[in-house]
Amino acid sequence: MKRAIPVVVLSIAGLVPVWLYQPSAQSSTVQATTPAPSTSSSSSSSSGSSGTNVVTTTTVDTEKGPVQLQVTFSGTKITAVKMLQQPNHPQTTAAVPKLVAETLEAQSADIDTVSGATITSEAYKESLQAAIDDNAKAASASPSAASEASSQTVDGSALSTEKGPVQVQVTFSGTKITAVKMLQQPNHPQTTAAVPKLVAETLEAQSADIDTVSGATITSDAYKESLQAAIDARG
Numbered sequence: 001m002k003r004a005i006p007v008v009v010l011s012i013a014g015l016v017p018v019w020l021y022q023p024s025a026q027s028s029t030v031q032a033t034t035p036a037p038s039t040s041s042s043s044s045s046s047s048g049s050s051g052t053n054v055v056t057t058t059t060v061d062t063e064k065g066p067v068q069l070q071v072t073f074s075g076t077k078i079t080a081v082k083m084l085q086q087p088n089h090p091q092t093t094a095a096v097p098k099l100v101a102e103t104l105e106a107q108s109a110d111i112d113t114v115s116g117a118t119i120t121s122e123a124y125k126e127s128l129q130a131a132i133d134d135n136a137k138a139a140s141a142s143p144s145a146a147s148e149a150s151s152q153t154v155d156g157s158a159l160s161t162e163k164g165p166v167q168v169q170v171t172f173s174g175t176k177i178t179a180v181k182m183l184q185q186p187n188h189p190q191t192t193a194a195v196p197k198l199v200a201e202t203l204e205a206q207s208a209d210i211d212t213v214s215g216a217t218i219t220s221d222a223y224k225e226s227l228q229a230a231i232d233a234r235g
Contacts, residue, residue: 055135060127066087078132094116095124098114153171156170161219163218168183168223170230177231207231208227
């Protein structure tokens, strides 16, 4: 990857700069967070609170000094860029705030190179793009992970009746019943006709408080008992 130009912090005794931006090889904060370019791969960490994801790049050692960025996303929106490490050079000091401002406006790595700080600009943009790509991967993986986490399948109790065994398996999405499957049921035409009705009522009522199917009272009662056991067992 391209390397950033070192920054030298200039200070004049007795004068307070209008904008206190202090780059260092350890850390300096800007208005947005972005990952640094790396000859290998950038590392990332995420914080799931309120849809916020923070991506931190690996440290890149350039001929001018180390570069490391951190980007904070809210969904796909870049909300902050922080320079964790950067070269100690006046041209970097002047360039970084401009690059960050452009990043927040463009919401992408398609930003202009800062005149006089080409190497810093190119390295910054490559790092930023790496962070954007990492965030996109995390975002695409998140829905399926959340869906799997909220989906749960529970087996109800197995009940022996004079007609035969009855046991249901219930699938939940959160607290919602999304599917009911008969694991065991009597081999009887009245049961065969009753089960679809019982399942349909369950999905509508979202509980075991459903009507008994006429002509299949025993199966219906056992079904409701097994269903209630699954509901109670749901974590």
